[in-house]
Amino acid sequence: MKTGSNTNKITALYCRLSQEDLRAGESLSIENQRLMLKEYADKNGFCNCQYYVDDGYSGVSNNRPDYQRMLKDIENELVGTVIVKDQSRLSRNYLEAGRLMDLVFPAHDVRFIAITDAVDSAQGSNDWSGLKNYLNDFYARDTSKKVRAVQRAKGERGERVGAIIAYGYMKDPNDPKHIVPDPETAPVIKRIFEMYASGKGVKKICAELEADEVLSPSVYAFRKTGSRAGNPKLDKPYAWTIRTVRNMLSNQIYCGDTVNFKTYTKSYKLKKRIKNSPENMRIFLNTHEAIIDRATFDLVQRHFSGRKRADKCGDMDKYAGYLYCAECGSRLYLHRGKTPKNNSFRCGHYESRKSDCTAHYIKETVIDEVVLQSLRKVTTFARERSEEFYNMAMSNGELEAKEHLKKSEDLRSEYESRIAQLENAISTLYMDRVTGRVTPERYDSLAGGYEKEQSELKEKVHKLDSKANVISAREKCVRDFIANAKKIVKVTEVTPAILRAFINRIEVYEKEVKHSRKCTNHINIRFSFTTTKAFEADGIMIGKEKIPTAV
Numbered sequence: 001m002k003t004g005s006n007t008n009k010i011t012a013l014y015c016r017l018s019q020e021d022l023r024a025g026e027s028l029s030i031e032n033q034r035l036m037l038k039e040y041a042d043k044n045g046f047c048n049c050q051y052y053v054d055d056g057y058s059g060v061s062n063n064r065p066d067y068q069r070m071l072k073d074i075e076n077e078l079v080g081t082v083i084v085k086d087q088s089r090l091s092r093n094y095l096e097a098g099r100l101m102d103l104v105f106p107a108h109d110v111r112f113i114a115i116t117d118a119v120d121s122a123q124g125s126n127d128w129s130g131l132k133n134y135l136n137d138f139y140a141r142d143t144s145k146k147v148r149a150v151q152r153a154k155g156e157r158g159e160r161v162g163a164i165i166a167y168g169y170m171k172d173p174n175d176p177k178h179i180v181p182d183p184e185t186a187p188v189i190k191r192i193f194e195m196y197a198s199g200k201g202v203k204k205i206c207a208e209l210e211a212d213e214v215l216s217p218s219v220y221a222f223r224k225t226g227s228r229a230g231n232p233k234l235d236k237p238y239a240w241t242i243r244t245v246r247n248m249l250s251n252q253i254y255c256g257d258t259v260n261f262k263t264y265t266k267s268y269k270l271k272k273r274i275k276n277s278p279e280n281m282r283i284f285l286n287t288h289e290a291i292i293d294r295a296t297f298d299l300v301q302r303h304f305s306g307r308k309r310a311d312k313c314g315d316m317d318k319y320a321g322y323l324y325c326a327e328c329g330s331r332l333y334l335h336r337g338k339t340p341k342n343n344s345f346r347c348g349h350y351e352s353r354k355s356d357c358t359a360h361y362i363k364e365t366v367i368d369e370v371v372l373q374s375l376r377k378v379t380t381f382a383r384e385r386s387e388e389f390y391n392m393a394m395s396n397g398e399l400e401a402k403e404h405l406k407k408s409e410d411l412r413s414e415y416e417s418r419i420a421q422l423e424n425a426i427s428t429l430y431m432d433r434v435t436g437r438v439t440p441e442r443y444d445s446l447a448g449g450y451e452k453e454q455s456e457l458k459e460k461v462h463k464l465d466s467k468a469n470v471i472s473a474r475e476k477c478v479r480d481f482i483a484n485a486k487k488i489v490k491v492t493e494v495t496p497a498i499l500r501a502f503i504n505r506i507e508v509y510e511k512e513v514k515h516s517r518k519c520t521n522h523i524n525i526r527f528s529f530t531t532t533k534a535f536e537a538d539g540i541m542i543g544k545e546k547i548p549t550a551v
Contacts (some may be wrong), residue, residue, distance in 0.1 A: 009080030011046040012070050013037040016054045016089045030055050033085050040115055046081060059092030060140045074108050081111040087119065087132050094130075094137035101129060155260035156455070158284035164229060166253050167217040168291055179288050186291050188214055189254055193292050196249055196300055199316050199496040206240040213238050252283070255297040256290030259283050285462075299500055318496045319367065319506070325349065326507035326524060328357040334364070341365055345508070358510050362521050367506070368494045370523050375494075375502055378527060379485040386482050393478045393529050415457045422454045481529035504528050 015033040030053060041049050052066040062068075073079050082105065084090050091097040105112045105121065112121045119126045155161045165171065165179060168189035172178040188209070195205050215223070218230030219237040233239055252259050260282045263273035302321025323332040325347040332345040343364040349355040382389045429446055432438040438446075484501040491498060509522040 010078050011049045011081045012052055012079050013049055014052045014084050018058045037083050079110055083113045086116045087114045088136040092136045092140040094133040097133040161260050181291050189291050193296055199318050201316050202242050202245045205245055209240045210238045216240050249300055254292045255294045256286050256288055258287040323506050325360050326509045328355050360508050360510050362508055371494050374525050375491050382482045382485040390478055415461050419457050422450045426450050478529040502528055
């Protein structure tokens with residue numbers, strides 16, 4: 001019987017178990033591996049045994065804690081023998097396994113034993129070792145393909161495919177595939193969005209959450225589930241990072257939507273996630289209960305897509321996402337002066353030289369004055385003469401909306417007829433596949449094409465539904481505007497809350513006389529009760545009708 005060697009050195013008993021291995025059977029469990037390795041070591045006289053265990057790690061990855069610790073001990077000449085249950089426990093990457101068995105172990109005089117594969121380097125090389133390493137790699141690749149196919153199918157159906165549930169949500173106790181707002185953390189999400197929408201910068205939001213001792217997401221998850229995802233800083237449980245808040249503010253899940261395939265990996269051996277292009281993502285609207293209403297979310301995105309830098313007090317530019325150049329459509333960006341009275345705006349394309357547009361220079365105080373004056377006129381009219389305001393606002397674009405609805409109904413009928421035809425074709429094709437008249441490969445090719453066309457048509461029907469609601473959406477906007485006008489009686493200053501309640505967009509024209517101190521900029525204001533253009537600030541218009549001069 002062969003006895004152990006290098007008795008003064010460590011006998012490394014390496015165990016590894018991944019999630020896929022766990023599903024494969026109990027025989028691969030860490031406990032069974034421990035027992036097998038210990039029994040073999042005792043029976044063959046190996047001393048100074050030490051376990052190296054990686055529980056829950058894939059053999060494709062080399063980034064395993066105890067695996068790396070074992071390699072470091074080997075490089076430091078501390079290990080004399082490495083024993084594993086089989087070669088796949090060491091690695092499922094055939095390049096890495098071959099490097100260890102052919103280069104690293106011989107270079108450091110390490111004896112390698114794979115018990116069930118009958119591999120023992122002390123008895124000479126095994127001609128089948130290289131083939132087994134390749135087969136182990138092939139198994140990992142095949143498993144990865146199957147898992148990716150299942151995840152792709154789930155994602156295309158609109159099911160949530162991410163392993164981690166977003167902060168603010170929890171699994172539905174009655175349906176694990178569904179998520180519901182977490183009563184403990186959902187109010188925090190609402191607070192973050194409200195603070196940002198009110199003009200507070202991300203850094204100031206983090207400071208307020210920390211001052212109020214709100215647990216950071218990673219620490220909250222650790223205390224609730226024991227998960228260490230996100231590297232929780234247990235010594236600083238209330239420390240919120242700017243990156244965390246930014247990611248929350250841009251996460252569409254909070255308005256009730258599921259966004260799948262936001263990231264991808266190039267290979268099953270590479271764990272780095274790469275951001276996907278928008279056209280390759282799949283977005284499913286209203287799949288779960290929203291924490292943030294869509295209007296607030298869209299408002300935050302408008303702010304968030306502009307300049308994000310706050311001032312020294314932590315406050316954001318209140319006009320971010322509202323102020324645009326009337327000529328080129330670019331945003332107007334804030335330039336802070338020594339005092340707030342000297343703050344001014346300039347065209348973004350002029351600043352970056354992306355076009356031949358002019359500066360469109362205008363002071364913030366001027367915009368405040370024009371917007372405030374316009375708001376007082378319109379809100380007073382909406383508050384005191386609500387029915388007249390409603391009729392004027394609703395009549396704007398009504399003819400165009402009716403024509404659009406007629407076209408939408410014709411297209412809907414066409415799309416739904418084609419969807420039904422495709423469903424029938426898929427059913428017939430499946431029967432041909434079952435009876436053998438169509439090969440599996442041919443079935444996959446044809447059915448995939450039909451299902452893709454069906455998916456595209458259903459998306460078009462969904463867009464028609466969204467556009468078909470244009471009249472009801474306009475009515476809601478008008479009603480909300482009137483309600484806000486009655487609720488906010490005195491408009492004394494322009495604030496983010498006021499802009500959110502009444503205004504969608506502000507367009508600034510260049511002065512007729514450039515650099516003139518007397519000539520002013522012409523400004524158009526788009527109020528929130530309509531999507532049509534041009535409400536002249538110096539003579540407030542609603543569509544083609546003018547507010548009575550008595551207002």
